Amino acid sequence: xxxxxxxxxxxxxxxxxxxxxxxxxTLALGIGASITxxxxxxxxxGDPLPGKSGQLFYARxxxxxxxxxxxxxxxxxxxxxxxxxxxxxxxxxxTRQAAMALxxxxxxxxQPNEHxxxxxxxxxxxxxxxxxxxxxxxxxxxxADDDEGRATLVVIAGFLNDKLFGGAxxxxxxxxxxxxxxxxxxxxxxxxxxPRFYATDLGGRDYGDGDAVFMPLKTARSLDxxxxxxxxxxxxxxxxxxxxxxxxWLGFWVQxxxxxxxxxxxxxxxxxxxxxxxxxxxxxxxxxxxxLMSWLSDQQVVPNDAKxxxxxxxxxxxxCIVNTVGLLLAKCLRRSREIGVRRALGATxxxxxxxxxxxxxxxxxxxxxxxxxxxxxxxxxxxxxxxEYAGLAHLDVQxxxxxxxxxxxxxxVAGLLPAWRACVVAPAPQxxxx
Amino acid sequence: MEIRPIVASLKKHRIxxxxxxxxxxxxxAVLCNAxxxxxxxxxxxxxxxxxxxxxxxxxxLQGTDxxxxxxxxxxxxxxLRSIAGVQAVSVVHTLPLTNNNWGWSFGITPDxxxxxxxxTNVTLYFVGQxxxxxxxxxxxxxxxxxxxxxxxxxxxxxxxxxxxxxxxTQALGKQLWPGQSALGKTLYSKPNYYTVVGVxxxxxxxxxxxxxxxxxxxxxxxxxxxxxxxxxxxxxxxxDRDRILREAIDALQTANPQxxxxxxTFQAIRDKYYADTNxxxxxxxxxxxxxxxxxxxxxxxxxxxxxxxxxxxxxIRRAVGATRADILRYFRTENxxxxxxxxxxxxxxxxxxNLYLMKQYELERMPWYYLPAGAxxxxxxxQLAVSGPAMRAAAVPPxxxxxxx
Numbered sequence: 001x002x003x004x005x006x007x008x009x010x011x012x013x014x015x016x017x018x019x020x021x022x023x024x025x026t027l028a029l030g031i032g033a034s035i036t037x038x039x040x041x042x043x044x045x046g047d048p049l050p051g052k053s054g055q056l057f058y059a060r061x062x063x064x065x066x067x068x069x070x071x072x073x074x075x076x077x078x079x080x081x082x083x084x085x086x087x088x089x090x091x092x093x094x095t096r097q098a099a100m101a102l103x104x105x106x107x108x109x110x111q112p113n114e115h116x117x118x119x120x121x122x123x124x125x126x127x128x129x130x131x132x133x134x135x136x137x138x139x140x141x142x143x144a145d146d147d148e149g150r151a152t153l154v155v156i157a158g159f160l161n162d163k164l165f166g167g168a169x170x171x172x173x174x175x176x177x178x179x180x181x182x183x184x185x186x187x188x189x190x191x192x193x194x195p196r197f198y199a200t201d202l203g204g205r206d207y208g209d210g211d212a213v214f215m216p217l218k219t220a221r222s223l224d225x226x227x228x229x230x231x232x233x234x235x236x237x238x239x240x241x242x243x244x245x246x247x248x249w250l251g252f253w254v255q256x257x258x259x260x261x262x263x264x265x266x267x268x269x270x271x272x273x274x275x276x277x278x279x280x281x282x283x284x285x286x287x288x289x290x291x292l293m294s295w296l297s298d299q300q301v302v303p304n305d306a307k308x309x310x311x312x313x314x315x316x317x318x319x320c321i322v323n324t325v326g327l328l329l330a331k332c333l334r335r336s337r338e339i340g341v342r343r344a345l346g347a348t349x350x351x352x353x354x355x356x357x358x359x360x361x362x363x364x365x366x367x368x369x370x371x372x373x374x375x376x377x378x379x380x381x382x383x384x385x386x387x388e389y390a391g392l393a394h395l396d397v398q399x400x401x402x403x404x405x406x407x408x409x410x411x412x413v414a415g416l417l418p419a420w421r422a423c424v425v426a427p428a429p430q431x432x433x434x
Numbered sequence: 435m436e437i438r439p440i441v442a443s444l445k446k447h448r449i450x451x452x453x454x455x456x457x458x459x460x461x462x463a464v465l466c467n468a469x470x471x472x473x474x475x476x477x478x479x480x481x482x483x484x485x486x487x488x489x490x491x492x493x494x495l496q497g498t499d500x501x502x503x504x505x506x507x508x509x510x511x512x513x514l515r516s517i518a519g520v521q522a523v524s525v526v527h528t529l530p531l532t533n534n535n536w537g538w539s540f541g542i543t544p545d546x547x548x549x550x551x552x553x554t555n556v557t558l559y560f561v562g563q564x565x566x567x568x569x570x571x572x573x574x575x576x577x578x579x580x581x582x583x584x585x586x587x588x589x590x591x592x593x594x595x596x597x598x599x600x601x602x603t604q605a606l607g608k609q610l611w612p613g614q615s616a617l618g619k620t621l622y623s624k625p626n627y628y629t630v631v632g633v634x635x636x637x638x639x640x641x642x643x644x645x646x647x648x649x650x651x652x653x654x655x656x657x658x659x660x661x662x663x664x665x666x667x668x669x670x671x672x673x674d675r676d677r678i679l680r681e682a683i684d685a686l687q688t689a690n691p692q693x694x695x696x697x698x699t700f701q702a703i704r705d706k707y708y709a710d711t712n713x714x715x716x717x718x719x720x721x722x723x724x725x726x727x728x729x730x731x732x733x734x735x736x737x738x739x740x741x742x743x744x745x746x747x748x749x750i751r752r753a754v755g756a757t758r759a760d761i762l763r764y765f766r767t768e769n770x771x772x773x774x775x776x777x778x779x780x781x782x783x784x785x786x787x788n789l790y791l792m793k794q795y796e797l798e799r800m801p802w803y804y805l806p807a808g809a810x811x812x813x814x815x816x817q818l819a820v821s822g823p824a825m826r827a828a829a830v831p832p833x834x835x836x837x838x839x
Contacts, residue, residue, distance in 0.1 A: 179497075234548075236592075322460060
């Protein structure tokens, strides 16, 4: 039966080529626009560390003065003072923990005629790599003793190793950063979480390539490296002694493996805040411990423009569907006589309904194929946009199939009303009129 | 034109009528909001900026020894001055629209401290000697800094300069001391204070605020040789600026082989800052255009079928005396009625969408005139789209009435 419906549908679609083309193109435009924006949105709101993100938590405490504080409503600042970060780090109450800030690192090009250049870097503590599952190509991270001993060593990213050492094992070799020698102890494999969740509130980019160099926090500070973002909550005389200044500039992440660990860490944080309040350091006792995905949505990393574009595209798809409904309906009303004849010859209402739905589905599949082409075109356009995430916009397998799901659902929804109108046509008057 | 027969006929085709009305309403709602968003972004891109944007070139020099900054700066400025066509040279710490912002909050009473909630957040522009001429700042009141006022002023790793003088923008003056002249008044942030000696025309901040007025809260502080002054600015004729940029980069790189030198024209800084906004505007324009085209084609398609369906009816009307113009007017009026119903519904939906976006994305309220403007656009498109089918309807000869259906 399906074969017969297909044949009928193709004949009917061929009879009015302009209208058929109009319906397919309309549907394809709507689908193309919504798949393009949805792909971008999915890319932007994706999980940066699948499999690990559930165990990662971002801790915050609030050292601000009492002014402007509304109990229960004021959220702690998004970054931490050095004192608090070190206290929490040394308490070792989580499976793993690390404090971090972003830096600029001047890299010596190692070639006689090339100029040095700046690369993104992180100053952090020893457990950073294990905490974030950063995979090593060669060597490994540094130890807690290296942290305390201000050892001049670095871990570099694979892409920097390719650039400087042609991808060879560079562990033990020397790299000049900010006109000083650092010994390489590890080289990472490709590691660029999207978004770069640990940098969102430290003054860095949210998407794009990962960081190029990672060095011990105290080493970097002893060389006067300053963080990219500093927020002060009290009078400061200088921004050099950030360890003691009333300024926040570090992010603090912990790994907690189960719910009991989360609950006990939360209690620990609250206890810490109360203890600091008792010491007179804190005026507010609010703390916060968000898991990675909640932290990202709290930070609104996804640009508003990307969300607005998605709304716009789906509004547009809705218009396209309404348009297709109108055109299909007009077509089916004109075919009342044909329907009358088929009904008189024994076709049931269900047969007529199926026939029209098959016709709508064909339009949907054709619209989906064309829409896929348009979405590829749209994503090609997105990749040539200036946004920092632009280069990552590609259609994945999931979105590929999702396109056809959207196309079929859209066309079947569009076909529902016309098909229903068609199947309730009473055969007798139609035959009489003829 | 009698509209009762049109309404009667539309009532017989309720579903197609509703579909056209719904489509026009949706298009109107999306169009109003999209055009409103385009307008806001275009306004932001057109914000005036009282520096010589066309003739300005900036070259940043990073990664040199901070201890040698005093002698280095003098040597670099001298090297840049010798470039042909350069009218003025200076060194500053940041420029408008670079995203490199040094903000601080000030009050107007001596007890104001940086954490005061009612303070005004201001961008600090630390500028070196000759910066007024090099940037092309337009002085409106008072004076700019004299050469001796730069010497010995430093940031020296602190947060604020140790000078007590400041030049502010007109917008900042109006915000802090509405209705009064800002000259001679003082900005406070315990323990620092700064007396306003001059007011310049509005200069944008390194990063814009959603409230356009706040994008002009800038203050200029004279600073001598200091590690923060690392952006060299050169001013020349707009025709020379690409060559000046190339020669300036060469000159600084030659003088500082171990430094990271990056040069850019101010035009490029502006283009980069607005690149995302610009592309969003074009996406919105594209979607609007395609959406209106789809709506128009939808109207053409549906009306064509309607005309086809009513050929006999039209023939009869022609046969009993209706002129071609009457038939044309019939379809035009019908479309006008449908569009009107659509835009009324559409304006309500547009308002609702705007309310939702205001709540979710801190968008501003849409001014009322966007609604009738969107309505007018859809009326015009409707009339345009109906022209073809209506003309075909008018061309139906009266003889059709005599033919069997």
